[in-house]
Amino acid sequence: MLEAELGGKAVVRNESMTLKGDAGKSVVAMRQVLERWHVEGRPTLEDAVRFAAQGARARVSKFEPCLPEPVLARLMADAVVDVEGARAAVAGRE
Numbered sequence: 287m288l289e290a291e292l293g294g295k296a297v298v299r300n301e302s303m304t305l306k307g308d309a310g311k312s313v314v315a316m317r318q319v320l321e322r323w324h325v326e327g328r329p330t331l332e333d334a335v336r337f338a339a340q341g342a343r344a345r346v347s348k349f350e351p352c353l354p355e356p357v358l359a360r361l362m363a364d365a366v367v368d369v370e371g372a373r374a375a376v377a378g379r380e
Contacts, residue, residue: 290337329376338366
């Protein structure tokens, strides 16, 4: 989501994130995005569905080729995104 908002690249690890290129140019811009997301109650399930495929590093199910796109998107979101944990992190509680 940060890449979509700020451009550049976000390298995400278990306990850290490195912002490169345009994403890493301004700490203020990043904090403003996080504050806006907190106020908006984001990330939402819709955000998870939209961005989950980018975070999936492996196949989630052997049935992926058979699933309709909306079902596959929701399956990926459920498998790779912890929406509540992400929301807590955006709020500064994690």
